Every structure is written in C-alpha cells, then in structure tokens.
Amino acid sequence: ERxxxxxxxxxxLGAWAMRAQGNLSLVALALSGALVWAEAPELLPGLWLLLLxxxxxxLGGLSLPALRWAGLVYQAGGVAALWPGAPALPxxxxxxxxxxxxxxxxxxxxxxxxxxGSA
Numbered sequence: 831e832r833x834x835x836x837x838x839x840x841x842x843l844g845a846w847a848m849r850a851q852g853n854l855s856l857v858a859l860a861l862s863g864a865l866v867w868a869e870a871p872e873l874l875p876g877l878w879l880l881l882l883x884x885x886x887x888x889l890g891g892l893s894l895p896a897l898r899w900a901g902l903v904y905q906a907g908g909v910a911a912l913w914p915g916a917p918a919l920p921x922x923x924x925x926x927x928x929x930x931x932x933x934x935x936x937x938x939x940x941x942x943x944x945x946x947g948s949a
Contacts, residue, residue: 854885875922879908886929896936900929 858881865873887901907925911918 854881857881872918873912875918876908876911879904879911879922879925881908883908883929894933894936894940896933896939899936900932903929903932 858878861877861881862874865871865877883901883904883906885901886897886904890897890899890901904925907921907929910916910925911921
C-alpha cells in the first residue's frame, strides 16, 4: 500500500510533500480545536491563512511559481487578520481572493506558454 501511495504521489518528492501536507493538516486541526476551546475563534482566519500560506510557499517551488507568491499573500493576510482589532473575515476573504486569482493567472500563463489549453 505504501508503494502504491508513493507511485500515486509522483515519486519520492511527491510522497514527501503529501506527508508534509498531512502533518500540517493535523497541526491545523489541533490548533483550530485549541482556539475554539480557548474561546478565541476570531483567530481562526489568521491561523488558516498562515498555515495555507506556508503550504503554498513551500510547495510552490516544486510545481508552480505562482503558488509561492500566493503563499506570501496568504501569510501577509494571516498576519493582518491576527492584528488586534482587525476585521479577520474580510481580510481572509480578500487574501484568499488575491491569492487564488494569482494562482489562476499563473496557470493560464503556463498553459499559454506551453500551448496546452483545455477546450
């Protein structure tokens, strides 16, 4: 089963990346639960942006450079959302919009450069 998962993930590097993502997901789950338990759910958008940004930045160098830039956007949004008195949900929405738009444009640019488009 482990070999099948490794092949499905695209080799040793892909398997490592998927394990790292799985571990980060467990960290996110644990921290999210702790924040809810501590009655501080307003910190969740900032936490999620920081963790998502870390993932995108780390994995962006392996696949699509636009993911790295989006990771920085998410991390900056996470810091802004954690700022005392900052409107966390609108910041979460704005950072997600900008980051996702950048990734979409990066994919479109790559498809245009390689001549592979979907019909």
